[in-house]
Amino acid sequence: xxxxxxxxxxxxxxxxxxxxxxxxxxxxxxxxxxxxxxxxxxxxxxxxxxxxxxxxxxxxxxxxxxxxxxxxxxxxxxxxxxxxxxxxxxxxxxxxxxxxxxxxxxxxxxxxxx
Amino acid sequence: xxxxxxxxxxxxxxxxxxxxxxxxxxxxxxxxxxxxxxxxxxxxxxxxxxxxxxxxxxxxxxxxxxxxxxxxxxxxxxxxxxxxxxxxxxxxxxxxxxxxxxxxxxxxxxx
Numbered sequence: 001x002x003x004x005x006x007x008x009x010x011x012x013x014x015x016x017x018x019x020x021x022x023x024x025x026x027x028x029x030x031x032x033x034x035x036x037x038x039x040x041x042x043x044x045x046x047x048x049x050x051x052x053x054x055x056x057x058x059x060x061x062x063x064x065x066x067x068x069x070x071x072x073x074x075x076x077x078x079x080x081x082x083x084x085x086x087x088x089x090x091x092x093x094x095x096x097x098x099x100x101x102x103x104x105x106x107x108x109x110x111x112x113x114x
Numbered sequence: 115x116x117x118x119x120x121x122x123x124x125x126x127x128x129x130x131x132x133x134x135x136x137x138x139x140x141x142x143x144x145x146x147x148x149x150x151x152x153x154x155x156x157x158x159x160x161x162x163x164x165x166x167x168x169x170x171x172x173x174x175x176x177x178x179x180x181x182x183x184x185x186x187x188x189x190x191x192x193x194x195x196x197x198x199x200x201x202x203x204x205x206x207x208x209x210x211x212x213x214x215x216x217x218x219x220x221x222x223x224x225x
Contacts (some may be wrong), residue, residue: 004157006157008169033202033212033213034214040214040217041205041217042118042203042205042216042218043158043205043213043215044215044219045212045213045214048212056212058212088155090157090158092158102148102160102163103148103160103207103213104160105150105157105158105159105160106157107156107157108155108156108157109156
């Protein structure tokens with residue numbers, strides 16, 4: 001059983017560009033959540049997907065968008081990058097939306113916006 | 115609005131000490147509480163998950179307690195080792211979706 005994987009590991013982009021980050025859920029998990037972690041802070045919830053539908057969103061602007069695919073892998077897209085988008089982006093998967101299930105986190109993607 | 119606070123922000127101790135990390139939250143209507151470990155620049159490793167109906171969970175040298183009514187959780191680390199050096203994050207889960215994290219306690223255990 002493989003864990004949660006994310007790609008790429010590191011990414012450097014210029015302000016105004018667009019970026020796509022990818023996440024593969026742990027086997028059998030149908031729920032994926034994305035978090036942004038700025039340096040020295042705790043992760044902040046961006047949004048969650050359950051069976052390919054967005055199910056909850058944090059306080060992030062619409063230029064943060066996502067997708068979940070039939071195999072439950074997921075993408076996070078950020079348009080019009082700003083300097084403050086520089087952070088570690090984490091995805092987490094869990095077995096189901098409801099129930100006493102842990103969220104399992106991937107290693108993260110470090111995004112630097114210059 | 116749920117807020118999660120962790121005290122202390124940083125801790126430096128000699129090897130062998132028993133440690134207590136504190137986490138407090140403002141709204142007791144939580145689904146569960148999870149403690150994580152994060153090594154520098156890395157993802158999160160789940161340490162312990164306590165359901166809202168539980169009082170504590172143990173794994174090896176780690177013990178986490180939960181007092182929902184007072185909005186507090188503690189993580190107890192017995193006989194600390196240099197390999198325990200990391201940032202420890204607590205997070206509360208609301209209903210079916212997001213985790214709300216504290217800012218973490220940065221722990222350094224020196225030989």
